[in-house]
């Protein structure tokens with residue numbers, strides 16, 4: 001079955017904020033059910049990035065689900081590949097592949113394993129999973145667009161814990177050096193990593209000052225405010241833009257929010273019922 | 282009768298704590314992997330001797346070399362794909378080439394992350410580490426071997442790569458003492474027609490394969506190789522001479538892996554017909570058990586390879 005969300009969001013002109021909110025709620029529900037069915041997933045990081053994904057696919061990215069390899073599409077890379085289920089849900093609901101694929105997630109020979117694979121999943125640009133890889137690849141995509149004289153843009157979502165990998169800072173440095181205005185880095189600043197808070201592990205603050213020092217424009221916003229996300233992701237700049245999206249890990253379900261243990265805990269059947277109720281309010 | 286199965290991270294952590302109580306030079310270094318490396322108790326007991334550098338494997342290995350420079354004995358504990366893949370050059374230059382006394386502990390290797398996919402599988406680690414000059418590679422197969430290997434690693438002066446599995450395994454040492462002796466293999470089953478050389482999680486599967494083969498009147502020897510570098514050349518050459526055929530079964534790529542090591546040795550000393558079983562491509566989606574079977578590492582798969590060699594298929 002192909003979802004009709006793309007039609008709903010794009011057929012009658014630009015999507016409204018209310019449409020994006022509905023889309024995000026649907027992504028969260030789909031993610032929950034998919035993780036519960038498979039008994040595996042990273043729901044905390046899926047939910048912190050959901051509003052970012054719904055905004056990108058609902059009203060920012062220039063992509064075509066019917067033609068995922070279109071040469072001049074915008075490039076989107078989920079560097080924090082462990083949030084694969086939120087990406088799979090977004091792509092399936094957008095019509096990149098049939099919704100039924102989600103039912104095979106992690107099953108034998110499925111196209112959908114725990115981390116996204118570009119050779120199996122339409123709409124995925126590069127294989128992620130080891131942290132600290134997506135940003136340099138997105139940087140390369142932006143350099144290629146510049147060289148080829150294309151107005152396509154590159155977007156990458158990076159986890160905040162992920163920023164501890166030095167490769168990200170190499171990419172910040174070169175992106176700033178090249179003043180790549182066609183590149184946007186989105187930091188999912190949920191303040192948690194796998195085992196603890198980022199600031200208890202290897203602190204990142206002041207993050208805005210750090211990225212500014214590398215030649216980027218930092219835009220610090222509430223990562224669940226859909227209008228703030230939309231404008232931060234679309235307003236032009238004379239420098240590469242880093243959107244520091246202040247998010248809540250597990251956003252949308254009270255008992256999952258802001259708890260380290262929900263990095264990769266799998267909700268039980270009862271918890272799914274409770275969560276679905278909260279997500280449908 | 283139920284077999285006790287061990288997640289080897291448990292005896293690893295237990296032994297490390299015992300060693301650390303007795304020797305304050307022992308410290309742990311990790312990459313946001315306190316729980317996946319089972320270091321929670323170590324951290325509570327020795328908070329100041331635990332360095333969690335965050336998600337930064339290159340820094341992690343360099344930091345360990347610096348700690349070793351001051352006479353400390355760092356155990357670097359991280360998921361094996363990220364430890365050996367991300368920090369390969371730090372391992373080469375800062376540990377192997379510099380001869381720093383750093384213990385590199387690759388956790389949850391092979392395909393033990395199952396459904397998480399090839400980015401999280403560590404099938405190349407043995408080949409990568411084996412290419413480095415002078416870095417011992419130790420792959421305990423069960424609870425007893427893990428304890429003894431950790432103790433040996435702490436006492437050995439110099440870098441070590443220790444591969445510690447999360448996939449639960451039965452005891453294959455059967456009360457042998459010592460269960461682990463550096464540089465020595467264990468013949469865990471006698472046999473005359475073919476030798477199955479295995480390591481880590483494949484040892485119990487090789488033993489089960491030997492049972493299946495016995496039912497078909499094929500006598501299979503099983504060698505548990507728990508030190509891949511340096512390889513127990515005498516035992517491997519004797520196996521080639523005495524049984525005439527070798528099957529290698531490993532939870533990693535054969536190219537450069539244990540299969541490669543055995544083939545290199547025998548090519549120069551005593552060539553015999555061989556079959557190299559391993560995880561020789563990026564895995565499809567599936568659970569650990571599914572993937573081991575998929576790559577022919579089930580008892581049936583190993584037995585079939587052995588039968589083919591023996592010519593009684």
Ligand SMILES: Cc1ncc(C[n+]2csc(CCOP(=O)(O)OP(=O)(O)O)c2C)c(N)n1
Nearest residue numbers: 045129130131159160161162192193194313
């Ligand atoms: C190179 C590498 N090291 C370690 C891991 C294991 N790991 C997976 S997710 C994660 C925590 C990520 O935290 P963050 O980037 O903040 O993501 P989020 O909070 O959005 O889930 C870790 C350490 C990995 N996938 N890759």
Ligand SMILES: [Mg+2]
Nearest residue numbers: 160161190192
């Ligand atoms: Mg985070």
